[in-house]
Amino acid sequence: LLIYLQTIENPKDRGKLEQLYLMYRGFMQHIAIGILKNDQDAEDAVHEAFLLIAKNISKISEPESSKTRAYIWIITERKSLDLYRSRKRRAEEALTEAAGYEEPFESGGNGLMECISYLPDREREALLLKYAHGYTIQEISRMLGISYAAAAKLVERAKAKLEKLCHEEGIL
Amino acid sequence: MISEEELRRAAIEWEKARLQSLPEPEACGNTFSPGFERKIKKLIQRTDHPAKYWLKRSLACVLLVGLLGGGVLTFHSGARAAFWGWTIEMVDSFFTYRYKGPSFSPSQNVTYSPTWTPDGFQELSQDASGTGKSIVYQDQNGKKIIFCYALNSEGFLLGIGSENTTVQRTFVGEHSADLYLAQNEGEANTIVWTDEAKGYIFWTAGLVSGDDLIAIAESVQSETS
DSSP states (O other): OHHHHHHHHSGGGTTHHHHHHHHHHHHHHHHHHHHHOOHHHHHHHHHHHHHHHHHTGGGOOOSSSHHHHHHHHHHHHHHHHHHHHHHHHHTTOOOOTTTTOOOOOOOOSOHHHHHHHHSOHHHHHHHIIIIISOOOHHHHHHHHTOOHHHHHHHHHHHHHHHHHHHHHTTOO | OOOHHHHHHHHHHHHHHHHHTSOOGGGOOOOOOHHHHHHHHHHHHHHHSHHHHHHHHHHHHHHHHHHHHTSOOOOOHHHHHHHOEEEEEEETTEEEEEEESOOOOOOTTEEEEOSOOOTTOEEEEEEEETTEEEEEEEOTTOOEEEEEEEEOOTTOEEEEEOTTEEEEEEEETTEEEEEEEESSTTOOEEEEEEETTTTEEEEEEESSOHHHHHHHHHTOEEEEO
């Protein structure tokens, strides 16, 4: 009940999930199909993503904004990759980070940006939520549906790996 | 060493470039199944209109049990106290109230409502059936308080989120009550109490202090129409 009441304390939150759904459902399906290559699995991933978005609805201030679009992309990608990996595990196949994600992406920016591209997706997502969106570790843990300790570890690991990559690339 | 500012700038730029590589949301069609659309519709109702959804669900449960029960049972109150009543258990991350015992029948034409709310709160809406009622109050800043009750009935569940919440045992008049105080600012406090004689569970929640919630609870009176 607390969770339900929290979401109605701000009248602006009313109708927000519906707005997000109407605005981003196709976008989310596109991302999920890109990873899972299967309509039914993509539906499952989008549903999981919506459940997480509903839990964090109060964190979304403007449905139609690049920040919201980025958050929705991160969550949908996360849920799709989680599903992809659980399916693969079931098939007892070896996993590698970002396996199955075949949408190539060149950041095209400076060396540091390129190094961000090389980070494992889970760590990169935490890094983006922390630095591009300015969320606290507590907020990131809720947004990704993980513990506080796991979220803190992801951000720390992302930073450490980024430092290492930058050294290897001669950026630092 | 990468500075926090460098990291921030790079993360923003990286994300911007990544989003540019994805299609615009308006350009994406969708082919979701009717089953998926139904699930999402339910989720939207639950999230965007939680009070209405919660009440509908709880009252529907009570009503269903009432119909299936096929009548009202009368028992010795001592036996009832010993074996029946409300239990609280943790289910996932919820303090869950569950009623064990005979279903009560609603008292004809009797409803309950608070006779006091904190300054500035006005009734915004109410929803009622024979087995329960909810009233939402709102102040000028849009802050809300919700008061609800439902008839004791097996199959009825009330869940209170336990995350970042402390629980205090208190009293509403002569009835023991549980006061759930949210630790995070901006999260609602809740009080839950039961009245075994009347056969109801009551709860009220809102962004007000625990003392205010107790005062609201103690002001609840019955009305006969």
